[in-house]
Amino acid sequence: MKENQQHHTILDLAAALKLSPATVSRALNNTSYVKKETKQRVMEMALKLGYRKNTMAAGLRNSKTNTIGLILPKISMFFHAEVVTVVQNLLHAQGYNLLIGQSNDDPAMEKELSETFFSSRVDAMIVSCTLQTIDFSHFDIFADHQVPILFYDRVPPGNYKARVIKGDDFQGGFIAGQHLAEAGCRNIGMINGPMTSNIYEARAAGFMGSLQYFNLPVRKTLFYHQELSTEQTIAALKKMFAAKNKPDGLFVTSDRNAVTVVQYAKENGIRIPEDLRIVGYSNDPVTAVISPSITTIDQFPSLFGSKLVETLLEMMDTIQTDEYIPAVVTPVKLVERESTSILKPIINPIKLK
Amino acid sequence: MKENQQHHTILDLAAALKLSPATVSRALNNTSYVKKETKQRVMEMALKLGYRKNTMAAGLRNSKTNTIGLILPKISMFFHAEVVTVVQNLLHAQGYNLLIGQSNDDPAMEKELSETFFSSRVDAMIVSCTLQTIDFSHFDIFADHQVPILFYDRVPPGNYKARVIKGDDFQGGFIAGQHLAEAGCRNIGMINGPMTSNIYEARAAGFMGSLQYFNLPVRKTLFYHQELSTEQTIAALKKMFAAKNKPDGLFVTSDRNAVTVVQYAKENGIRIPEDLRIVGYSNDPVTAVISPSITTIDQFPSLFGSKLVETLLEMMDTIQTDEYIPAVVTPVKLVERESTSILKPIINPIKLK
């Protein structure tokens, strides 16, 4: 192990081989014609000296960094961790590095990261916004400078011109409602995230639409749109179960909070699914393992990730135009588990049309 | 929203202000003296033109990228996701970007990522190795070029000169054994990962040491060191429970597999904890939620992450020397849950010395 080595440059190679740096560069990059033998010699010398290209210098010259920036709320969230895992692997296979930044659901941080990544001259951006992002103008720089930017999951509204890949949250909400309805629930409620985010807005719309479709009442006192913390969820539950009209079915739009609901129910003698049926969202592994296991909506995060990379690569070798391209919507699927089991029916299920 | 903007450079600013690029640079970076008023003018013009520093150019000139490379097996693993979350946040606060690469537990990929990140001239490296990495020489380039490199969790052996932060796996193994012993188990087994990795080797050493300390037999037929897949785990369980000497206590060195054990036990009428007590490793959230909940060893991933960043920053503003610096060992703690509950004692517990 040699200590204190210097970085070898293309000039070192050129000098050692009595060639010009131009030729060395051509040999290294397979660009234009280089005599086979010369190329061979260059490769061997590069190996011998332990030469590695300085990506910054090349990037400066080419205005290309082979680096993609990714901004998301928090890496450790199940859905995002799965997406990132796939995205990083696929991008690496295409020769791209991945720069990751977490907004921690703070719009100011999100803005800061945009600036940083722009300064780093990333070749493209992938973004899942904070739940509170209302002003999306800090992302404008990318489009303004022809840097492809692709939003996923938590995305800007339709009036913001940008490419988007999102899960079918409306459908997710709809099938959640349908499932509770078909299981015989008639007092159906919802514990949802803040309506500032497209995902919670769409899930709520789909869910309420579903209830109406099945002629079930949407009882305002059973609907909570708020921060998805454990405390807030428990507070909501307390209110619901203190009131006269208790829910017999709940759609909780985040699995972590669905778990909280199950635990609350256990501690308070509420039987699942006999007294209360629950549908979560995301198919987090905990939902499969908890007892009773929780019915939930799978978002296929791996598919999500590969769609992301596929779309991004396509954007990168196409000139960006003003053309409106509709959002790509990825499928969702209800995964049925014990928390809505029909093996333990409600006594007098209502009739559905 | 202006379309097709160009990137403004420091020369544009200089021209617009009738100043030299040198002065503009000084104003922008707070280096050396610049007249207050001049600085003010520069800042305003920068804002007006939407100037953002080209980090590549600055990096090339300064040989500093403000970027840290991180290689780990898989982002979506609970422990690593937690560590990365903390590391990225702390590094961002210090002005560093984080480049992430997953080895997918493949040494060849790990080597490739090393090369890539070296080429990207990262200012420092953080690495958690694959379980199969035996040859660590692909990491030499970093130390050879005075690029600080810090290993964590899955680290090279003591004879490889490198800075290391690891959990107290020996202690984790020891207290797992002690806990099972004190709970009254006498046929204690282990489902462990491959012994090529320091973490599984140390956990096994601590665990066996513990059994010996408590005068309990180490029955070879109850010890499995192998790939931690669901299939392998179930195969091991089948063998153990088909044999005459069935285990009444198991240390499973990965929570995901501890979950598998619990599920297998449920399906096969093995009562937990009455017939079989289980201790897992990592304090993955699923262990708290599954029924029965699983006793496990917490590794304090957030603490791990902050130690990592703290140490790395210190390494970066110290000249790297040959001095041997012992591994930093972070604490572990046993979290007691239902899978080892002493409320349901074994009938004839043995006496411990």
Add this chain to the structure above:
DNA sequence: TTGAAAGCGATACCAA
């Protein structure tokens, strides 16, 4: 098939 040289954008040394 190879070489010479300009230039990517920012910085820091040396002058003024």
Add this chain to the structure above:
DNA sequence: TTGGTATCGCTTTCAA
């Protein structure tokens, strides 16, 4: 306090 300019390492025309 500010300006001129060489330089970081690589790529790519243009010439030979």
